[in-house]
Amino acid sequence: MKVMVTGGCGFLGSHVCQFYAERGDRVIAYDNMTKYELNRTGYAVGKARRYSSDYLRNMGVAVVEEDIRDFNRLMEHAYGVDFMVHTAAQPAMTISTEDPELDFSTNVRGTFNVLRVVRKLQIPMVNCGTIHIYGNSINGSLAQEATRYVRTPPAIDESHPVVRGSLTPLHASKRSAELYVETFMHSYGLPLASFRLTGLYGPRQFGGEDHGWVANFAIRVLRDEPIRIFGTGKQVRDILYATDAARAFHAFYEHGTPGIYNIGGGPEYAISLLECIELIGGITGRKPVVVFENVRPGDLHYFVCDTTKAERELRWKPEVPPEQGVQRLVNWIQREIDLFKGVCHESTHTCCR
Secondary structure (H helix, E strand, O other): OEEEEEOOOOHHHHHHHHHHHHHOOEEEEEEOOOOOOHHHOOOOHHHHHHHHHHHHHHOOOEEEEOOOOOHHHHHHHHOOOOEEEEOOOOOOHHHHHHOHHHHHHHHHHHHHHHHHHHHHHOOOEEEEEEHHHHEOEEOOEEOOOOOOOOOOOOOEOOOOOOOEOOOOHHHHHHHHHHHHHHHHHHHHOOOEEEEEEOOEEOOOOOOOOOOOHHHHHHHHHHOOOOEEEEOOOOOEEEOEEHHHHHHHHHHHHHHOOOEEEEEOOOHHHEEEHHHHHHHHHHHHOOOOOEEEEOOOOOOOOEEOEOOHHHHHHOOOOOOOOHHHHHHHHHHHHHHOHHHHOOOOOOOOOHHHO
């Protein structure tokens, strides 16, 4: 089988590429190697951006440095592909607010180009959506103090209302992309799915304050830096280890009915920000320093996936519990700590505030 993974040198994309490479499949990691998020972290940006591409090349994955916004180049490299996993995206709410054109062109135009390709090739595709599509409204009101203990029911299924609450361009672009997936599925009978992913974490995640919060917390603890919490720290997510997410894509290829799926850890793997920090502190043997700041507009205060549909239709469920997954993440950061020792001289970056 031949698989193309857009955004294949990113965090999630690299794990999808690894999954298929280890199966013996031919894999193309299609990535424009953007540094938008990394430039804001203060890490060793050049080394960090090349880390996953070098890792994949060593596994025999073909790395193509191109942009999904260029349809002709995308089409050229997609001929002969049997399955496409579309992970390429602008994923950060902060960046979407600062540069809505970048957000739109990547998430909407880019996804539209991918859909044009899979329509021409008549192949299955999974789009990486996000649980941010639901917005940040809980039962019609913004929940500033949401915890798993006050939310009824504790998990949210795919029928829950979407784009509610205080919205950002990211909410609009990701929901628009998802709507195009549904439209191509219904209009052209294509085998497509869109995964509403939540709380992804694991090795090769260069998490910052804009995106990748579990890794960001672990990196800061291991660098003896304070963790900034925007809100009370009682915000709750169900987190999902990267290899579990990678398995979900293949589960759709093998078993899936086209449609929208929540892909997350579910109530069993739900954790608050403060609980996650405590877990990292216990694993590392260090005492995290936490600084509390005001809530950021658009942030999601509570989300836990109901994954019943994925378990039924895809025959998939998460397998790696937070204690085990965070330990693996910490081990990787400790091995590669030099990647996080870049020097930042830009006063607008979050690491310098």
